[in-house]
Amino acid sequence: MSRVKLSEYRAKQLLDASSSAVSIHLDTxxxxxxxxxxxxxxxxxxxxxxxxxxxxxxxxxNIAKANALAAVRELSSKGFxxxxxxxxxxxxxxEEKYLSFERTRNGIVASxxxxxxxxxxxxxxxxxxxxxxxxxxxxxxxxxxLTIIDKEHITFLExxxxxxxxxxxxxxxxxxxxxxxxxYQASWTSDDIVEARTLTEAESxxxxxxxxxxxxxxxxxxxxxxxxxxxxxxGGASITIADEAANQGKSHIIGNYGEYSGGPTAxxxxxxxLEVIKQxxxxxxxxxxxxxxxxxxxxxxxxxTFKGIIQALGERLEDLQSxxxxxxxxxxxxNETEGxxxxxxxxxxxxxxxxxxxxxxxxxxxxxxALEYLDA
Amino acid sequence: xxxxxxIRNNPGNILALGxxxxxxxxxLDFDRLCGRSEPSIVCxxxxxxxxxKYFWGNGEVLIPCYPTLDDAxxxxxxxxxxxxxxxxxxxxxxxxxxxxxxxDALGAHLFAEDVPEKHAIEIYDKYQENGKCIIxxxxxxxxxxxxxxxxxxxxxxxxxIQASRLHLPGNVAILSASGGMINEIITMTARSQHEISFAxxxxxDRWPTTQPYxxxxxAEKDPNTxxxxxxxxxGGQDEYKLANLLKSGQVTKPVIAYIAGIIGETFDQPVQFxxxxxxxxxxxxxxxxKRQALKEAGVQVANSMTEFSDIITxxxxxxxPQSSDVNLANxxxxxxxxxxSTEDDKGYAFTGLLLQDWAxxxxxxxxxxxxxxxxxxxxxxxxxxxRTIFLLSVDHGPQVSGALNTIITARAGxxxxxxxxxxLMTIGPRFGGAVSGAAxxxxxxxxxxxxxxxxxxxxxxxxxYIQGIGHKKYRLDLPDPRTAILADFxxxxxxxxxxxxxxxxxxxxxxxxxxxxxxxxxHIAALMLDVLENEEKISKTDISRMINADxxxxxxxxxxxxxxxxxxxxxxxxxxxxxxxxDDAILLA
Numbered sequence: 001m002s003r004v005k006l007s008e009y010r011a012k013q014l015l016d017a018s019s020s021a022v023s024i025h026l027d028t029x030x031x032x033x034x035x036x037x038x039x040x041x042x043x044x045x046x047x048x049x050x051x052x053x054x055x056x057x058x059x060x061x062n063i064a065k066a067n068a069l070a071a072v073r074e075l076s077s078k079g080f081x082x083x084x085x086x087x088x089x090x091x092x093x094x095e096e097k098y099l100s101f102e103r104t105r106n107g108i109v110a111s112x113x114x115x116x117x118x119x120x121x122x123x124x125x126x127x128x129x130x131x132x133x134x135x136x137x138x139x140x141x142x143x144x145x146l147t148i149i150d151k152e153h154i155t156f157l158e159x160x161x162x163x164x165x166x167x168x169x170x171x172x173x174x175x176x177x178x179x180x181x182x183x184y185q186a187s188w189t190s191d192d193i194v195e196a197r198t199l200t201e202a203e204s205x206x207x208x209x210x211x212x213x214x215x216x217x218x219x220x221x222x223x224x225x226x227x228x229x230x231x232x233x234x235g236g237a238s239i240t241i242a243d244e245a246a247n248q249g250k251s252h253i254i255g256n257y258g259e260y261s262g263g264p265t266a267x268x269x270x271x272x273x274l275e276v277i278k279q280x281x282x283x284x285x286x287x288x289x290x291x292x293x294x295x296x297x298x299x300x301x302x303x304x305t306f307k308g309i310i311q312a313l314g315e316r317l318e319d320l321q322s323x324x325x326x327x328x329x330x331x332x333x334x335n336e337t338e339g340x341x342x343x344x345x346x347x348x349x350x351x352x353x354x355x356x357x358x359x360x361x362x363x364x365x366x367x368x369x370a371l372e373y374l375d376a
Numbered sequence: 377x378x379x380x381x382x383i384r385n386n387p388g389n390i391l392a393l394g395x396x397x398x399x400x401x402x403x404l405d406f407d408r409l410c411g412r413s414e415p416s417i418v419c420x421x422x423x424x425x426x427x428x429k430y431f432w433g434n435g436e437v438l439i440p441c442y443p444t445l446d447d448a449x450x451x452x453x454x455x456x457x458x459x460x461x462x463x464x465x466x467x468x469x470x471x472x473x474x475x476x477x478x479x480d481a482l483g484a485h486l487f488a489e490d491v492p493e494k495h496a497i498e499i500y501d502k503y504q505e506n507g508k509c510i511i512x513x514x515x516x517x518x519x520x521x522x523x524x525x526x527x528x529x530x531x532x533x534x535x536x537i538q539a540s541r542l543h544l545p546g547n548v549a550i551l552s553a554s555g556g557m558i559n560e561i562i563t564m565t566a567r568s569q570h571e572i573s574f575a576x577x578x579x580x581d582r583w584p585t586t587q588p589y590x591x592x593x594x595a596e597k598d599p600n601t602x603x604x605x606x607x608x609x610x611g612g613q614d615e616y617k618l619a620n621l622l623k624s625g626q627v628t629k630p631v632i633a634y635i636a637g638i639i640g641e642t643f644d645q646p647v648q649f650x651x652x653x654x655x656x657x658x659x660x661x662x663x664x665x666k667r668q669a670l671k672e673a674g675v676q677v678a679n680s681m682t683e684f685s686d687i688i689t690x691x692x693x694x695x696x697p698q699s700s701d702v703n704l705a706n707x708x709x710x711x712x713x714x715x716x717s718t719e720d721d722k723g724y725a726f727t728g729l730l731l732q733d734w735a736x737x738x739x740x741x742x743x744x745x746x747x748x749x750x751x752x753x754x755x756x757x758x759x760x761x762x763r764t765i766f767l768l769s770v771d772h773g774p775q776v777s778g779a780l781n782t783i784i785t786a787r788a789g790x791x792x793x794x795x796x797x798x799x800l801m802t803i804g805p806r807f808g809g810a811v812s813g814a815a816x817x818x819x820x821x822x823x824x825x826x827x828x829x830x831x832x833x834x835x836x837x838x839x840x841y842i843q844g845i846g847h848k849k850y851r852l853d854l855p856d857p858r859t860a861i862l863a864d865f866x867x868x869x870x871x872x873x874x875x876x877x878x879x880x881x882x883x884x885x886x887x888x889x890x891x892x893x894x895x896x897x898x899h900i901a902a903l904m905l906d907v908l909e910n911e912e913k914i915s916k917t918d919i920s921r922m923i924n925a926d927x928x929x930x931x932x933x934x935x936x937x938x939x940x941x942x943x944x945x946x947x948x949x950x951x952x953x954x955x956x957x958x959d960d961a962i963l964l965a
Contacts, residue, residue: 002652003582103493105500105583153492181464182492196645214463216489218650222643235580235650236554239609240681242639243663247680251642259650261556262489295560296536298516298528299398332563334398334533359563364681 003155003177005049009084010192011176014152015145023047026081029072033085038065040087046075047084049175049194054118062088082194089163089170093117096161096172098127099137101145103155103179108146110135116161141169153182200224202275206258209271215264217272219256219279226255227285227374228367231276231309233294233331234261237363241293244364248371255280263300269308277316280325287324289354289370292343296359297333306331306339310346317350326373327352328366332359378483378509378590380520380574380598384545387524388456388482389418391448393470396461396487398532400439401430403459405534406525408433409543409700415439416524418455419448426921427713434707438715443917445477450915456482457526459517464490467513471499475508483509485517485527486585496583504585511586514652515579516555521545521572529558529577534704539566546571547694549595551588552607553578553651557636561605561688568689573601580609580651588614589621596627603630603691606675608666610637611653615666619673631675632691634684637663715750727751741766748930755911757868764865765900765931768858771939778802782940786947787955795947799940803933805843811928814844814901818874819923821881823916828880842881844898851891862899866906874905901928 006014009023024032024044036042045059053059058078060071063085072083098116101108110132115123135142149157156177163170183190190211199207206219216235228245232238238259245254256279260272280288292309294300313320313327327347331340340358347353355369392400404415420428420441427438442448448455455478462470467488475481486499491513504510511518517527522545530542537543540562548570552558558577565572576591578584588608595601604627608615615635621627637654640647641662648655656662671677678684718725723732727746734743741763745753753759774783782799790798803809821831835842850856866875878894878901885892894902908914908922922928 002648002655103497105497150494153494155493179493181490182494184465185492216650220647234554234556235654236552236557236607236609236636237560239636239639239649239654240557240634243636244680246639246642251639254639257639257647257649261650295554295556296531296563298530298555298559299532332560334531334536359560360567362564362682362685363560 002180004180004193005195006176006178006188006192007049007082007084007194008045008047008174008176010188011157011174012084012086012171014148014154014176014188015157015174016171020087022085024068024072024083024085026072026076026083029069033065033068033072036065036068036085037087040065042068042085043088044068044071044075044083044085046078046080047082047194048080048196050196051175052118079198081198089172091163091165091172095163095165097164098158098160099135099162100156100158100160101132101149101154102157103149108132108149112136120160137164137169138167152186152188153179155179200279202279205275206272209268213264213268215260215262215268217258217260217264217268219258219272219275221256221279222254223252224255224279224282225284227253227283227288228370229255229276229280229283229288229290230258231273231290231292232259233297233300233305235259237293237295240295241291241364241367244367245371248368250371253285253374255283259294260305261300264305264308266304266308266311269305270311271308273309273312274315277312277320281316281319281323287326287374289374290325290327291366291370292327293330293363293366295332295363296336297331300333301335302331302333302339303335303342304339306343310343313346313350313352320352321350325352326354326370328354328370328373329356330358330361330363330366377507378576378586378594380594381600383520384523384574384600387416387520389452389454390416390457390459390526391419391421391445391452391455391474391478392417392459392461393421393474394461395420395422396528397428399461399528400428400459402528402530402532402534402537403525404430404432404437405704406519406530406537406542408704409534409537409702410522411543417459418452421445421448429709429713431704431707431709433702434704436710436713438713445473447915447917449477450913454478454480457524458484459526460484460486460488460512462488464488464492464513467491468495468499471503471510475503481508483511485515486510486512486579487515487517487527488512489514489581491581493581493583496581496585500583500585509586511576512579512581512584514555514581515577515584516558518574518576519572520574527577529555529575530562531559536563538700538702539563541566541571541699543700544571545573545600547573547600547602548605548691549573549591549598549601549603550575550605550607551578551591551595552576553580553584553588553609553653554607554636555579557607561607564685565605565688568685568691569693570688570691571694573598580653582612582653587617589617592618592621592627592631596629601629602694603632605688606631606633608633608635609651609654610635610640610649610656610663610666611651611661613660616660616669619669619675622673622675631670632678632684632687633667633670633675634678634681635663635667635670716747744934748927749912753912755907757911758907760868761865761903761907762931764861765904766935768861768896769900769932769935769939771936771942774943777807778936779940779943782943783947784955786944787952789954792941792944795944796937796940799943800933800937803929803936808897808932808936809929810843810897811901811932812923812926814878814898815905815923815928817843817881818878818898818902818905819916819919822874822877828877829884831881832884842885844878844895844901845881845885846892847895848891850893850895852886852893853890856893856896858896859894859899862896862903865903869903869906869910871910872903872906874909875899875902878902897932900931904928904931 012019012021022035042063096117098113100111113126158175210217344356425441458474516529519529521542742759745759745762778799785795785798882894
């Protein structure tokens, strides 16, 4: 469904069967480091899909096995948990080349530069786009990479620097984006996908829900101390509603972005809502507003999903009341009238009612109502 | 390629793949609101069901279900559209299979999210580039008001469809990346008293098969469309292509647009929003940059939804909209379904023909054949065979078990129902009930492409009889006069693969033992299989189901009821009194 980043460790495993890279996780650092060869010098890098690690000090050069744990500890103090260790390869800057591939509607397009390395972005004119078959690199290497790109649903692959020595290609640094929808045919798994930041508990719970359901769920904390929390439905409507807060110059108080769509069950909506509420209640801001909104659904049942939302709100009633939470609702679609009546009655009875609207009001108007409450 | 006006005038029919009841019901409700005389969905590909029952207006209709596309083609013929509701993993393979089976189809809507990029591009290369119109994946489809609803676009509740007046053709085209927002905009447009010329959702994936560019050109070409409303999002470069269409004069109709995602510009790092494509990794992909490009090309770009709504409200109105007064609120599903008979003002109709018309035909065999098939036969050979079978199967002596049980029961003083029941309940694997068994032998044997000698060897090894082979009395040198007539019938058939197979089996078994001949049951089964497949053009899948339903045994039961009735009435005339077996007739072991 979307492009996600593989760990560099997994990327190297896919691209080079003889890779001697070792993956180090903070929790299992000692036993992971045991796999290193004490006769070699290593480079240890943060392996969480972050660009420009060299410039940000997220890698350590020339590390012997004995010093590896200390190096990992130092890097982890910057908030990271996943690392990769690889034997150092002595090479000259002039050997560094840049190579990337991207999946496009017209097939796989390659980009290549004879002058690769960390300053590639300063020399965009040196990078040429070309057909992979025209690359000035060994043909068997290119064919192998193309086969792997196809088989592993790779959508973007960047090797920088690439060192070509005696006719063989050495991948010093590799970044790989894969198509998450292709996981079922690929040899990587969702465990190999890295996030540049550590997920909150609520974010990871929702991400697991999303993987296990035919419906779609997403949740991302933008400001843990935000006052405006979003329980939105629909990929498009959710952006449009969040846009309105930005229009009003209130981006900084938005707690989260997220959405549910694709006809979730009442149970799933209940679980999702619990996570959103949990995160909202952890905010230091007071009062809070929760936006329950979406467009006019094509097929998601308003009554069914609202039952799940009501159940979750009901479980945290006292916490919500003590934080002076108001809930603002706007939704349309199948069983709209029944669903709206249900939630209005519940919010009103429990002193949480901000406003409840159906499809006869402009989608984004609830944001303005909620902002009025928060500003008052 | 997408030609809206052509679809409007000739919407065509739909094959639905996968299970999605509310979505299919909504298509039928739309059809009905538009005044279509027949449902646009003509069949559903799904396993394990013969039909699905849907509302058709306030009444009901059975939509046939087929396990395979081949079955659908055989039964339905041509299909124009595929409504593909299968999962992301199955979308490529099922779409390919559809176009292989229906090469003349116009196009498809692919509903699934999670279709791999690689597959979406393959579908694009193979079909969109070759003149098919593929909408999706990860969208809600296409609706041409008054004509075609291909997908859940416009809603799955008939009230939504009616409230948005989607049964009436209008002049505003709505094009959207988002499935939720397209319906939001449809509702908004309808509330401001406008009607829609067509609404198309590209879907939120990175490689939509029908792209905004294609849809804009289709809107320009469509004579009914006067205004274009476009909803786009951050991510991708489509809006620059659209801007070029306007600047170069390839699109001249007024365009109103909202590009969502300015929220994305308030974060340091690019954020992945709900749709796969909704990620701006470069400045040119941000909502602001794309809004600017469209503005420069002359598009009315709204800065907020409120403004968007106001601009839409101000579109000049075309005509006074008519509302629909159809009310489908109180319909209920029936408890039973029947396709055999109906009753109306003209009288009772049986398999589509009024009883008075049956009477004027004076053909009982034809009527019984229709009863067996559930419809009028396609070939006169079928009722000729039924007539021959019945004339030969009415009775074969009072000694046989079924007749004897009828006779004993009649002599015990019971009435016609009990006496017939006693006879009928005797019918089974050893008496009269071997026609179905024989049909299974010939059907499986001929279709599994095993040779007759392999079948015989297999049965011999397992020490099993072959149903339809063997007779107590008749043998190779003492032929059964009934089978001679049946064998003669085979000569009038256009093809006789089952009869040939059965005769080849007989040729082998009779070399082992003289009485292992193809018996009456075996003849009836083989000939009827040939007639059903070659004359009535019934699919193998359906024939197999008919065997399981004991269709073939009915060919014995119906005439034999006549025979049993004859024995019952005969006993009442003779009236010998209660029967008791003589003591020496039973061995008291």
